[in-house]
Amino acid sequence: MSNQSPVARSRSSACCPSLLETPLDEDQSAELAKVFKALGDPVRVRLLSLIASRAGGEICVCDLTPAFDLSQPTISHHLKLLRQAGLIDSERRGTWVYYRLVPETTDRLAAILTRPAGLPLATP
C-alpha cells in the first residue's frame, strides 16, 4: 500500500525551496500541480485534516466515512487520490485500513510556499 510521493521524493531536477524565488520549469510545475490538484477538493482537504489531526497519527476508514454525506466508494476514491499524491499512506490491519499523514510531503509544500526573508513586495 505504499506508493511513493513525487514531491516528497528527492528529485534530480528539483531540489530547492520556494516556488516564489526561482521560476519553475515545466516538469517541476507539473509535479507540484499534481499535489495541489489533490488538495483542490473540499472533501479531500477535510479528509487530510481529519487524518493529520488524529491523535495517534492514524485513523480508520470506518471513522472517516461517517463524517461525510457521501457514499463509501466516493470516500475511497478521494483517499486514493490523496495517496497517489503522496499526501497520505495506508496500512491494512485485520479487517480495517488505517490512513496516516506523510509529513514529508506537506513539509515540502509548506517550504515551497514560503518566501525567502522579505520577498520584494513591488517596493512602492
Next chain:
Amino acid sequence: MSNQSPVARSRSSACCPSLLETPLDEDQSAELAKVFKALGDPVRVRLLSLIASRAGGEICVCDLTPAFDLSQPTISHHLKLLRQAGLIDSERRGTWVYYRLVPETTDRLAAILTRPAGLPLATP
C-alpha cells in the same frame, strides 16, 4: 482589478494555523480547496512562479504569454483564476497589465501546511 482573497482575508470561522492540527469544518475546507484548486494546474503553478520570482515584484502579461505554448486567451484565463483565488493581483498601466504576487495568501497557505512542532508520527 482588486478582488479580495477568501484566504488572505481574516475570516470569522477560521483564524488559525495548521490544517494538520485541528479538523477543518466544511466551510473552511471549501475555502481552502478553492485556493489549492487554483494551484492544481501546471500552467498556473508556473505562472505564479514566474510572477513571484520576478525582480521588482511585477511582470507584464506580455512577458508571460510567450513563455507558454498556449494561446493568449488561455493565459488570460489562467491569470483570472489565480486572481480570483487571491494569489495574484493586477494593475493596468497604459496599454499593459502588470501582475504581482499577493504574499499574504501564499504565507497563509504555508502556515496552514506547517505542522506544529513534531506532529505525532504514529509513534511506532
Next chain:
DNA sequence: AGCTTGCATCGACAGACATCGATACAAGGG
C-alpha cells in the same frame, strides 16, 4: 464452508474545466 463486515474497483453519467478562434474593449500613435 458460509455469512458478515470493511474497503476497493468498475461502469455510467452529469457537471466542470482547459483550450481554442473570434471578437470586444482599452490605450496610445499616426
Next chain:
DNA sequence: CCCTTGTATCGATGTCTGTCGATGCAAGCT
C-alpha cells in the same frame, strides 16, 4: 479619427472529475 497593439471576454468543444450503485475482494466469525 482610424489603425495598431495589448488584454479580456465569449462560445464551442473535447476531456477530465466527482458521484453513484453494483460488484469484487479480504478478513474474521460461527
